[in-house]
Amino acid sequence: MAEIKVEKKKPIWPWIIAGLIVLAILYFLFFANGDDNEITDEDNQEQVVDTTYQENNSTARYEDNRSDTLTGGISGFLSYVGDKSKMGIDHEYTNNALIYLMNAVQVKANDLNVNIDTDMQQIRQQAEAITNDPMATNHADKIKNAGSDLADVIEKLQQENFPDLSQDVQEVKTAVEDIDPSVLTLEQKDKVNKFFDEAGDVLEKMS
Incomplete structure (x- = not known):
């Protein structure tokens, strides 16, 4: 009787890992850049706030320094x-x-x-x-x-x-x-x- 060769199925987990890697790359390219832009906007807003704080407090510092001197x-x-x-x-x-x-x-x-x-x-x-x-x-x-x-x-x-x-x-x-x-x-x-x-x-x- 002729021997029937049974071909083993190749494991699919390497494809799953490859797919996850591709998804991770796509996520990084599309979503991470968007987050960076949002962070940059927030950073810009914080910088504006900080500048305003310094400008508003230039008088406050002057007053404080003057009070210190007045002591x-x-x-x-x-x-x-x-x-x-x-x-x-x-x-x-x-x-x-x-x-x-x-x-x-x-x-x-x-x-x-x-x-x-x-x-x-x-x-x-x-x-x-x-x-x-x-x-x-x-x-x-x-x-x-x-x-x-x-x-x-x-x-x-x-x-x-x-x-x-x-x-x-x-x-x-x-x-x-x-x-x-x-x-x-x-x-x-x-x-x-x-x-x-x-x-x-x-x-x-x-x-």
Whole structure:
């Protein structure tokens, strides 16, 4: 009897693996690229957000840095007003000088346990008003009002703790009174700087 040869079936698992590999390649080519594009879009959006964050916080950083500098108290104020050439048309120098002075007075009041919160709130509003409209012609009036209130606060500290400095405080008050509210600030820089110098002098003596 003739022997019947039975031909063995070839295994199909290599074809299955090959098919899976092809599918994986197709998935990578079509879907992975799409995901990359989506990620790129998200990255672009994040970059925009980050840039906006930095731009919005440039002022915040400036404010924070300025606050850190202001913690120098009296020495910080004296250092800032030491360069009179900073006084410009935008009144940034005058505004910052007032803020430095307010901080110096606040620090000294804290050291002496004197509550001046109510006084400082009003003075702070007056100082901020100076930069709201850089081209306004009534800055001298605002400076004089803020300076007069600051002189009163300094006098309060002096009367309670430094009776020998009454004449020094009076010189601060006189310097404030010499500021003419009807004259442009830049036309009486010497008078404004005189006020800052007198205030710095008496605060330094309180140290």
